[in-house]
Amino acid sequence: MIEQVAEPLQQTGFAKVVLELDVNNHAGVMSHICNLFARRAFNVEGILCMPMANPEKSRIWLLVFEDQRLEQMVLQLEKLIDVLAVRRHGAEHEVFERLERFFH
Amino acid sequence: MMQMTGAELIVRLLERQGVRTIAGIPGGAILPLYDALSGSELIRHVLARHEQGAGFIAQGMARVSGQPEVCFASSGPGATNLVTAIADASLDSIPMVAITGQVPLAMIGTDAFQEVDIYGMTVPITKHNFLVRSAEELLEVVPQAFRIAMSGRPGPVLIDVPKDVQNQRIAFEAYPEPARIQRGPAPDEAAIEAAATMINEAERPVLYLGGGVIHSGASQLAVTLAEQAGLPTTMTLMALGAMPMDHPLSIGMLGMHGARYTNFVLEESDLLVCVGARFDDRAIGKAAQFCPNAKIVHIDVDPSELNKIKRAHVAINGDVTDVLERLLPRVQVKLRKRWLAHVEGLKSRLPLQMPGRDDPRTHYGLIHAVAAALDDEAIVTTDVGQHQMWVAQAYPFRRPRQWLTSGGLGTMGFGMPAAIGAALAAPERTVVCFSGDGSLKMNIQELATLADHGLNVKIVLMNNSSLGLVYQQQNLFYGKRVFASRYHRAPDFLKIADGFGIPAVDLDTAANPRAALAQALGTPGPCLIHASIARDEFVYPMVPPGGANTEMIGG
Numbered sequence A: 001m002i003e004q005v006a007e008p009l010q011q012t013g014f015a016k017v018v019l020e021l022d023v024n025n026h027a028g029v030m031s032h033i034c035n036l037f038a039r040r041a042f043n044v045e046g047i048l049c050m051p052m053a054n055p056e057k058s059r060i061w062l063l064v065f066e067d068q069r070l071e072q073m074v075l076q077l078e079k080l081i082d083v084l085a086v087r088r089h090g091a092e093h094e095v096f097e098r099l100e101r102f103f104h
Numbered sequence B: 001m002m003q004m005t006g007a008e009l010i011v012r013l014l015e016r017q018g019v020r021t022i023a024g025i026p027g028g029a030i031l032p033l034y035d036a037l038s039g040s041e042l043i044r045h046v047l048a049r050h051e052q053g054a055g056f057i058a059q060g061m062a063r064v065s066g067q068p069e070v071c072f073a074s075s076g077p078g079a080t081n082l083v084t085a086i087a088d089a090s091l092d093s094i095p096m097v098a099i100t101g102q103v104p105l106a107m108i109g110t111d112a113f114q115e116v117d118i119y120g121m122t123v124p125i126t127k128h129n130f131l132v133r134s135a136e137e138l139l140e141v142v143p144q145a146f147r148i149a150m151s152g153r154p155g156p157v158l159i160d161v162p163k164d165v166q167n168q169r170i171a172f173e174a175y176p177e178p179a180r181i182q183r184g185p186a187p188d189e190a191a192i193e194a195a196a197t198m199i200n201e202a203e204r205p206v207l208y209l210g211g212g213v214i215h216s217g218a219s220q221l222a223v224t225l226a227e228q229a230g231l232p233t234t235m236t237l238m239a240l241g242a243m244p245m246d247h248p249l250s251i252g253m254l255g256m257h258g259a260r261y262t263n264f265v266l267e268e269s270d271l272l273v274c275v276g277a278r279f280d281d282r283a284i285g286k287a288a289q290f291c292p293n294a295k296i297v298h299i300d301v302d303p304s305e306l307n308k309i310k311r312a313h314v315a316i317n318g319d320v321t322d323v324l325e326r327l328l329p330r331v332q333v334k335l336r337k338r339w340l341a342h343v344e345g346l347k348s349r350l351p352l353q354m355p356g357r358d359d360p361r362t363h364y365g366l367i368h369a370v371a372a373a374l375d376d377e378a379i380v381t382t383d384v385g386q387h388q389m390w391v392a393q394a395y396p397f398r399r400p401r402q403w404l405t406s407g408g409l410g411t412m413g414f415g416m417p418a419a420i421g422a423a424l425a426a427p428e429r430t431v432v433c434f435s436g437d438g439s440l441k442m443n444i445q446e447l448a449t450l451a452d453h454g455l456n457v458k459i460v461l462m463n464n465s466s467l468g469l470v471y472q473q474q475n476l477f478y479g480k481r482v483f484a485s486r487y488h489r490a491p492d493f494l495k496i497a498d499g500f501g502i503p504a505v506d507l508d509t510a511a512n513p514r515a516a517l518a519q520a521l522g523t524p525g526p527c528l529i530h531a532s533i534a535r536d537e538f539v540y541p542m543v544p545p546g547g548a549n550t551e552m553i554g555g
């Protein structure tokens, strides 16, 4: 049918946000999460994933920019069957900071 | 201890889940499963002629039964042919479980013959999907797939099963329990209280029903809410039938092709009670200008729909049935004489115009003649285009699950296979598929499936020798530069039907089209009913692209 003329989305935010996800540890989880961000045109600046002490679970850390769609992204993440919990941290969280020396 | 192959296990689990009909097409990578299915005494297989047809047959069954229904396809092209039907189910929240064969585990990733990554391809169009790595996993994956498909907001789930997993023998103690709907947390009582107060205090409230009301089985509750609180009620394309069209509180379908008065009533409202709808752009037009003076109460089972497009003053996450049951006792009985009289006034000044409604040789007249020849037991499906919008506007829908249409994806080719599915799920009903000459050709091969089963499906072909809705848009919005939307040669649809062994009636040449139509509709079994429609009949009114709902043209 006809194209919708979209009202431009404001991508105002420049503040960084760190998202901490607990997920089921099996093949395919990463593709569900990356695909979700990609298909909603929401940039992921950094991503980190490791199995947890309990090897049935993994933890994923995402570094994203705050913008008005973030609330919607978190709700969408929470809908993924393999995502067990999503926690939000400010940019001051050290997880990515401590890795920075590997990226210079 | 039970022992069987993965394929046999899938069939037993489907039987135990209550699946009785599966549509599909076999191929190398799914042959073990077909072999196991051939031994089932409970499940009937319907051989489609294209996997997209199989997907829409399963959808037709699911839209009628409300239960997850199943389709099968082989690996590679079989699986990719399912993709459109899965995406369609996703956008309309239809519970469906698609099972595909895959190349053996050891060959995955080798670009083997008929290997495609259907798991990867269906990530964005399924509620969830699985690539099964051992027969043992099936014990968990199959019931989980059904539970996901039917719980919360329904949707499609895909299970990709490598051929060696189908052949693998396993031993296990007991079958898992069949899946049941998993209920979400109880809705927030304080929010329900706040919603009730807003409804009780509003002066010009409107009830806005979406497909979620149908999925939740809450139509009766929604009608009760409307009657108790005196709420004029509009429905989205997906919700038609939730409230009978001729109910005094119904103000019909809203949005791009809604009646003028409907969109104006919304414009004037001071409270919008949105139940199981998602503020889709075809329904609300320009979001910022939709219901500019209204507060919003939004009830939805999917938390990510709340505050997505429009910020709600009260957002209630929960199954629509649960929420309405708790809301009703708190809502005061109101006659709302002034507001309802005003709504009546708008309706009589700006009604839906239906020129030719008494002449069965016109588009509206044909739809009315079909409705007049049937009762409310009939099921109506459509394809996509002008005919779909005319039926949505003009057909007197009076019950939920009477109306099956491709809303979110708008897929041409949906109508006929969905009608086959509907007839399989409800063989006692007459199923009418309104189609266009463009759409019908998109899955015309399913006429063979229809003929195989002799189902009571009547295809009403509204033939305008064009891709009518495209032709309309080029005329209205592209300076009449008509391009690639007119057919220069018309196939003989009567001969095509005949070639498939399906009786056909041409209303164009019938001396009494109304009588010919009634006779065709009243004779059990399939039939193609052909009617020419003038190419320059457009769907009105229409909200132009990007416009607000009050900026309609025509009608």
Ligand SMILES: Cc1ncc(C[n+]2csc(CCOP(=O)(O)OP(=O)(O)O)c2C)c(N)n1
Pocket (backbone or CB within 6 Å): A001, B383, B384, B385, B386, B387, B388, B410, B411, B412, B413, B435, B436, B437, B438, B439, B440, B462, B464, B466, B467, B468, B469, B470
């Ligand atoms: C699979 C698919 N391809 C293209 C479109 C775009 N499209 C929307 S309506 C339409 C024309 C439909 O023509 P027809 O089925 O003859 O119905 P009419 O509008 O003439 O009633 C087209 C091409 C679509 N909705 N689906």
